[in-house]
Amino acid sequence: MTSTETTQSPNGAGDNESRRAVIIRTVALKKEYLIGQVVTYALRGIDVELYRGEFICVMGPSGSGKSTFFNMVGGLDAPTSGRVFIDEVDVAQLSAVELAFLRCRKIGYIFQTYNLVQYMTCLENVTVPMAFAGVSGDRAQQRGMELLELVGLAERWFHKPIEMSGGQQQRTAIARSMANQPSVLLCDEPTGNLDLKTGSEIHDCLMKLNKQRGVTIICATHDHRLINMADRIMWIRDGQIERLADRSEVTVETGTIEGEENA
Amino acid sequence: MQMKVIDVDKQVRLSLTKTLQLVLSGVRFRLFRAAITVVIVALAVAFLMTMLSDSIITRNVAAAIDIETAPRRLLGFWVNQLTSTMTVQKLTEDLTALPPDSNRWKELKGWGQIEDNDAMGRLVDVAQREQMYAAFFDNLKEGDRRALVGRAVGLDIFDVLVDDEAFQTFQKELPSVGQLFPGEGIDAFRDFLTAWASARPAMDAIIAGHSTAAGQARKTLLKGRPADVFFADEADESLPGKLATFGFILPNDDVVVLHRRATLRRDAERIAGTFAAPLLKQSVAKRAGLEKANEATVDTFFKQTSSRRGVKWFLAELDNIRRRFDELPEDADKRQDLTQEQKLILASRDPLTIFAAFEISPERITEVTQERLRDKHLQNVEKRITVTPEGTGLGGFSSRTLALIAVSFLVCIVGIANAMLMSVTERFREIATMKCLGATDGFIMVNFILESCMQGVAGGVIGAIVGMLLGCGRSVVMYGWMAMAQTPFSELAATALISFVLGLFIAAMAAVYPAWVAARLAPMEAMRIE
Numbered sequence: 001m002t003s004t005e006t007t008q009s010p011n012g013a014g015d016n017e018s019r020r021a022v023i024i025r026t027v028a029l030k031k032e033y034l035i036g037q038v039v040t041y042a043l044r045g046i047d048v049e050l051y052r053g054e055f056i057c058v059m060g061p062s063g064s065g066k067s068t069f070f071n072m073v074g075g076l077d078a079p080t081s082g083r084v085f086i087d088e089v090d091v092a093q094l095s096a097v098e099l100a101f102l103r104c105r106k107i108g109y110i111f112q113t114y115n116l117v118q119y120m121t122c123l124e125n126v127t128v129p130m131a132f133a134g135v136s137g138d139r140a141q142q143r144g145m146e147l148l149e150l151v152g153l154a155e156r157w158f159h160k161p162i163e164m165s166g167g168q169q170q171r172t173a174i175a176r177s178m179a180n181q182p183s184v185l186l187c188d189e190p191t192g193n194l195d196l197k198t199g200s201e202i203h204d205c206l207m208k209l210n211k212q213r214g215v216t217i218i219c220a221t222h223d224h225r226l227i228n229m230a231d232r233i234m235w236i237r238d239g240q241i242e243r244l245a246d247r248s249e250v251t252v253e254t255g256t257i258e259g260e261e262n263a
Numbered sequence: 264m265q266m267k268v269i270d271v272d273k274q275v276r277l278s279l280t281k282t283l284q285l286v287l288s289g290v291r292f293r294l295f296r297a298a299i300t301v302v303i304v305a306l307a308v309a310f311l312m313t314m315l316s317d318s319i320i321t322r323n324v325a326a327a328i329d330i331e332t333a334p335r336r337l338l339g340f341w342v343n344q345l346t347s348t349m350t351v352q353k354l355t356e357d358l359t360a361l362p363p364d365s366n367r368w369k370e371l372k373g374w375g376q377i378e379d380n381d382a383m384g385r386l387v388d389v390a391q392r393e394q395m396y397a398a399f400f401d402n403l404k405e406g407d408r409r410a411l412v413g414r415a416v417g418l419d420i421f422d423v424l425v426d427d428e429a430f431q432t433f434q435k436e437l438p439s440v441g442q443l444f445p446g447e448g449i450d451a452f453r454d455f456l457t458a459w460a461s462a463r464p465a466m467d468a469i470i471a472g473h474s475t476a477a478g479q480a481r482k483t484l485l486k487g488r489p490a491d492v493f494f495a496d497e498a499d500e501s502l503p504g505k506l507a508t509f510g511f512i513l514p515n516d517d518v519v520v521l522h523r524r525a526t527l528r529r530d531a532e533r534i535a536g537t538f539a540a541p542l543l544k545q546s547v548a549k550r551a552g553l554e555k556a557n558e559a560t561v562d563t564f565f566k567q568t569s570s571r572r573g574v575k576w577f578l579a580e581l582d583n584i585r586r587r588f589d590e591l592p593e594d595a596d597k598r599q600d601l602t603q604e605q606k607l608i609l610a611s612r613d614p615l616t617i618f619a620a621f622e623i624s625p626e627r628i629t630e631v632t633q634e635r636l637r638d639k640h641l642q643n644v645e646k647r648i649t650v651t652p653e654g655t656g657l658g659g660f661s662s663r664t665l666a667l668i669a670v671s672f673l674v675c676i677v678g679i680a681n682a683m684l685m686s687v688t689e690r691f692r693e694i695a696t697m698k699c700l701g702a703t704d705g706f707i708m709v710n711f712i713l714e715s716c717m718q719g720v721a722g723g724v725i726g727a728i729v730g731m732l733l734g735c736g737r738s739v740v741m742y743g744w745m746a747m748a749q750t751p752f753s754e755l756a757a758t759a760l761i762s763f764v765l766g767l768f769i770a771a772m773a774a775v776y777p778a779w780v781a782a783r784l785a786p787m788e789a790m791r792i793e
Contacts, residue, residue, distance in 0.1 A: 067790060070790070071787045071790070074699075074787075076699065076785070076786045076787040076790075077785065077787050096703070096704055097703055100698070100701050100702065100703045100704075101701070103698070103699055103700070103701050103786065104700065104701025105701070109696075109699045109700075109789070111696070111789055111790060112790075112792055113692070113792060115692055115693070115696040115789055117693055117696070117697075118292065118693075119288050119289055119291065119292030119293075120288065124288075128697070128700055129700040129701055131277060131281055132277065132700060132701035132702055132706075133701060176700070179700075180701075188790050
C-alpha cells in the first residue's frame with residue numbers, strides 16, 4: 001500500500017517485539033481554534049507514541065480536546081503546529097487527495113452514530129470503501145461477505161440499515177471500517193448509543209479484530225468494560241495528556257453495573 | 264528520521280458507471296426531493312417550449328395564410344384596378360414599395376407617359392420621402408400641427424409649405440413642438456418640397472392615365488357588369504391581351520387563379536341568394552337549432568350546407584319549398600288578402616326560381632360552401648395573428664417575452680440551487696462519512712452535479728413534452744385546423760431538443776455551488792452528534 005518500507009524508528013521502544021513498533025506518533029501537537037476574536041486552545045502540545053497492535057482507550061471529559069486529538073490522529077484535520085505521523089507518514093504534509101488515500105486504506109472509522117448510508121444494503125455499505133480503493137465488483141462482494149461473516153452478519157447482507165438493530169448497524173460499520181485492511185481503527189464512542197448487552201457484542205468484535213488481525217484500535221469511550229479490555233488507557237484534560245497508564249496499573253470496576261443490568 | 268511517502272497515483276478514480284449507480288440509488292432514496300427539482304426544471308422548460316412551439320406554429324400559419332389568401336388579394340386588386348380611381352395618397356404608397364421594372368412599374372410608367380426609367384426612379388424617390396414626412400405630420404398632436412402648418416392635413420401640408428411665408432412660420436415653430444424631425448434636417452425638407460411640387464404633375468398624369476384606361480376597359484370589357492363577374496366569365500388566354508390594350512399588365516399565370524376565385528365568389532353569392540327566401544331561412548334556423556329565424560345569418564346557412572349531407576338536405580329543402588309554390592293562387596302577386604303563410608311562400612318564390620336557373624350542381628354547391636367556410640376561417644385566423652404581434656428579437660420573440668423566459672430560468676436556477684443546498688445540509692453526515700471512507704472532493708462534487716443532471720434530464724424531457732403539447736394545444740385553439748396542417752414537426756423536434764439541453768444545462772449550473780459546498784465539508788463532521 002505504501003511505496004516504501006522503512007526501518008523501525010529507534011525511539012519506538014521496540015525491543016525485539018514487533019508489536020512495540022510505533023504506528024502513530026505525535027510531536028508537540030497543538031491545535032488552536034479562532035472563534036470570532038477568541039483563540040481557543042484545544043490541544044496544548046501532545047507527545048505520544050501508539051504502538052502497532054495496541055488497544056488503547058482515550059478518556060476525557062467533554063471539551064478536553066479528546067475529539068480534536070481524534071481528528072488529528074485520524075487525518076481528518078490539520079494541526080496548528082506539531083506533527084502527526086501515521087505509519088511514519090507526516091499527515092500535515094499531505095495534499096487533499098493524499099489524505100483521502102490515507103483515510104481510505106490506513107484508517108478505519110467507527111462512529112457513535114454508525115453513519116451507515118441509509119439507502120444502501122448492509123453489503124453495499126461495506127463495499128463502499130473498496131470502491132474508493134479500486135477493488136471491483138466480484139472481489140469486493142466476496143471480501144465484503146467475508147467481513148460480514150467476521151462480524152456475524154453474513155445472513156443479513158441484503159438488509160438496509162433501517163431494518164437492523166443498533167448493534168447490527170454498528171457491527172456493519174465495523175465490517176465497513178475493515179474494508180481495506182487498515183492498520184488503525186479509530187472508534188469514537190462505539191458503544192455510546194447502545195445498551196450494555198449489545199455493547200458487549202461490539203466489544204467482542206473489536207477484541208477479535210485486535211487479537212486475531214492485530215489491528216491497532218484507538219477508542220474514545222466511557223464504557224468501563226471496554227476500558228477493561230484495553231492495553232493502555234490515556235486520559236486527556238485541557239488539551240494535554242493527564243495520564244497514560246497500562247491496564248494493569250488501573251483499577252476498573254465493571255461488576256456492579258453489569259450485575260444490575262443482568263438482574 | 265525517515266518518512267514514508269504516499270503514492271497518490273494509486274488512489275483510483277471511481278468509474279462513471281459506479282458513480283452513476285451510487286447517485287441513482289441515492290436519488291431513488293430521496294425521490295420526493297428529487298421530484299421537486301424535476302418539477303422546477305420541467306416548469307421552466309415547459310414555459311420556454313410553450314412559447315417556442317407557439318411562435319413556430321404561428322409563424323408557419325401566418326406564412327400559410329399568406330399563400331392561402333393570395334387569390335383573394337389578387338382578385339381584390341384587379342377589381343380595384345378596373346373600377347376605382349387612384350388617389351395621390353395611394354399612388355405614393357404604391358410607388359414607395361415599387362421594385363424597378365416590375366409590372367406595376369411598367370403600368371404606371373405607361374399611364375403617366377413617362378419616358379425613361381430615371382424619371383420613374385425620381386418619382387419613387389420623392390414618394391419615399393413623402394411617406395417619411397407624412398408619417399411625421401400624422402403623428403403630431405392636432406394642436407402642434409395647427410401651429411406648424413395651419414389647417415392643412417395630409418398631402419395639403421406640402422402644398423401649403425411651398426409658400427415661403429408658411430415655411431418660415433413652420434421653421435420658427437418647429438423647435439417648440441419638441442418632436443424629432445425626420446430626414447437630414449430642414450434644408451433636406453425644403454429640397455423635398457421643391458421636388459414634390461415638380462413631381463406632382465407627373466403623378467397627376469399617372470392618375471389621369473389610369474382613370475382613362477380603367478374607364479375604357481370598363482366600357483369595352485365589363486360592359487356595365489361588376490369586375491368580378493367579368494373575371495368569372497373570362498378565363499381564356501386572350502384576357503391579358505385585352506387588358507394590355509388599356510395599359511394593364513396581367514401575367515398569364517394569374518388568369519386561371521383570378522377566374523377560379525371569381526367563379527367561386529359568384530357562385531357563393533348565387534347560393535347565398537337563396538337565403539333571401541324566408542321559408543329557407545326558417546328551415547336553416549331550425550336545422551341550426553336557433554329559436555328565431557332572424558338569428559340565422561348567411562354564415563349559419565353556409566355552415567349548415569357545407570357537408571355532403573348538408574347539401575343533400577339543402578336541395579331536398581329547396582324541392583319542398585318549391586312544391587308549396589303550387590299552393591299559391593295564380594294572381595298571388597296582386598292579391599292583398601294573402602295569409603301570413605302564403606306571403607312567406609310568395610316571398611320565397613323569386614329567389615329560389617332565380618337560383619334554379621343557375622343550375623349549380625350539388626358537387627359544386629359542396630365545393631363552394633366548403634371553400635367559403637375555409638375563407639371565413641382564414642379571415643378569423645388572420646385577425647388573431649395580427650392581434651398577437653411578436654417582436655423581431657431572438658427567436659422572433661418580443662423583448663418582453665424574452666425577459667419573461669430569462670426570469671423563469673433564473674427562478675429555476677435559484678430553486679434548484681436551494682433544493683440542492685438543503686439536500687447538502689441534510690446529508691452532511693453522509694458526505695462526511697464518505698470522505699472518511701476515502702472519497703475525494705472531486706467525487707463528492709461530481710456526485711452532486713450528476714444528481715442534478717439526472718433530475719435535469721427528467722425535468723427536461725417532461726417539460727419539453729408538456730410544453731410542446733401546451734403550445735400546440737394553444738395554437739389549435741387559436742388557429743383550428745390551420746395549426747394542425749402547418750405543424751413543422753422537424754422544427755418542433757429541434758426546438759424540443761434545444762429546450763431539453765437548456766434545462767439540463769441549467770440543472771447542472773445550479774448544482775455547481777451546492778456541490779462545491781458539499782465538497783468542502785470537513786470529514787470530521789461525521790463525528791458530530793446531533
